[in-house]
Amino acid sequence: MKNSHSDSYAAAGVDVTAGYEAVKRIKPMVESTYIPGVMGTLGGFGGMFAPDMAGMKKPVLVSGTDGVGTKLKLAFLMDKHDTVGIDCVAMCVNDIVCGGASPLFFLDYIACGKNDPARIADIVSGITEGCRQAGCALVGGETAEMPGFYPVDEYDLAGFSVGMVDEEKIIDGDRLSEGDVLIGLPSTGVHSNGFSLVRKVFDVEHIDLKAPMTELGGKSLGETLLAPTKIYVKAIQAVLKAGVDIRAVSHITGGGFYENVPRMMTEGLTAHIDLSTFPRLPIFDLIQKAGEIPERDMYNTFNMGLGMIFAVPSGEAQKAVDALKAAGETAYVVGSVVKGDVGVELA
Numbered sequence: 001m002k003n004s005h006s007d008s009y010a011a012a013g014v015d016v017t018a019g020y021e022a023v024k025r026i027k028p029m030v031e032s033t034y035i036p037g038v039m040g041t042l043g044g045f046g047g048m049f050a051p052d053m054a055g056m057k058k059p060v061l062v063s064g065t066d067g068v069g070t071k072l073k074l075a076f077l078m079d080k081h082d083t084v085g086i087d088c089v090a091m092c093v094n095d096i097v098c099g100g101a102s103p104l105f106f107l108d109y110i111a112c113g114k115n116d117p118a119r120i121a122d123i124v125s126g127i128t129e130g131c132r133q134a135g136c137a138l139v140g141g142e143t144a145e146m147p148g149f150y151p152v153d154e155y156d157l158a159g160f161s162v163g164m165v166d167e168e169k170i171i172d173g174d175r176l177s178e179g180d181v182l183i184g185l186p187s188t189g190v191h192s193n194g195f196s197l198v199r200k201v202f203d204v205e206h207i208d209l210k211a212p213m214t215e216l217g218g219k220s221l222g223e224t225l226l227a228p229t230k231i232y233v234k235a236i237q238a239v240l241k242a243g244v245d246i247r248a249v250s251h252i253t254g255g256g257f258y259e260n261v262p263r264m265m266t267e268g269l270t271a272h273i274d275l276s277t278f279p280r281l282p283i284f285d286l287i288q289k290a291g292e293i294p295e296r297d298m299y300n301t302f303n304m305g306l307g308m309i310f311a312v313p314s315g316e317a318q319k320a321v322d323a324l325k326a327a328g329e330t331a332y333v334v335g336s337v338v339k340g341d342v343g344v345e346l347a
Helices: 007-011 016-031 069-078 084-097 117-134 195-202 221-225 233-241 256-264 282-291 295-299 314-326
Strands: 059-067 102-112 137-145 155-166 181-186 248-251 269-273 306-312 332-339 344-346
Touching: 016 117, 016 137, 059 084, 069 084, 069 155, 069 195, 069 221, 084 102, 084 117, 084 155, 084 233, 084 248, 102 117, 102 233, 117 137, 117 155, 117 233, 181 269, 181 314, 195 221, 195 282, 221 282, 233 306, 233 314, 248 256, 256 269, 256 295, 256 306, 256 344, 269 306, 282 295, 306 314, 306 332, 314 332
Parallel strands: 102 137, 269 344
Antiparallel strands: 059 155, 102 155, 181 306, 181 332, 248 306, 269 332
């Protein structure tokens, strides 16, 4: 790349040499995520991966794509860019694991007004951390410098992941039955959904996001809101490895309980969830109070403290909880599957 330079392109606001510097900074981080199956290294036109399909009767690829959304506005205001990459990975791999698949690899897309190599490296540090948490490899990506389209100090971040599962082990709710037990996994906060409402409620552009708040245990509002999305891949894998029959899984994202939990139900069945069985995080009380938001709207927008819910046979619930505990994870028995056509009942 030593001979690659364009004065004309630079005059239009695109510095190709900054892109080369960014690649130089992120290459060691990217390579730290490599797992068996990765072919080649950073710099090719396409990321290559050779999956190990030994023992699988009929491998099925499962893919997921998402972005971080307007949570990025908090990163801009806080000038903190090393955690939003975790959010980006989490939003993709958490969807993949709902089908029982293990994520294999991830690719990112960063579009920015100006390519600041140090900031790009911060963003990618979060992406690589998310990949390590999910046990998948970052095999490529794209950084697009788009002056005049994005403000100089802003960017957008999205990505996608591909996983694999044997067809006979797909989790799709087909075996869901009345009496199955619902187990919830705690969230780390707001995760990456509902931030258009959050930003409006707190008027984030005009308050001190770094001031400690007693309601948040001394943490600042900005720090609390930027807490990265929990990645649930290894938690679900721990339950599956213990031989537990996971029958359905729901990732609680945008739309909260009322939109996401019914997606794991089958016709004639409803998830009955006891809200007293898991702690409601203080940030949600703060959001509700500041915005005077009705209770139902809160549960129709946010995860309220549970980022993932899955169903198991009643006789295997304790085995699932024990497997999660052994893996260092917290879990709550939050309800059961009952007859009904509502999809979800909160009590």
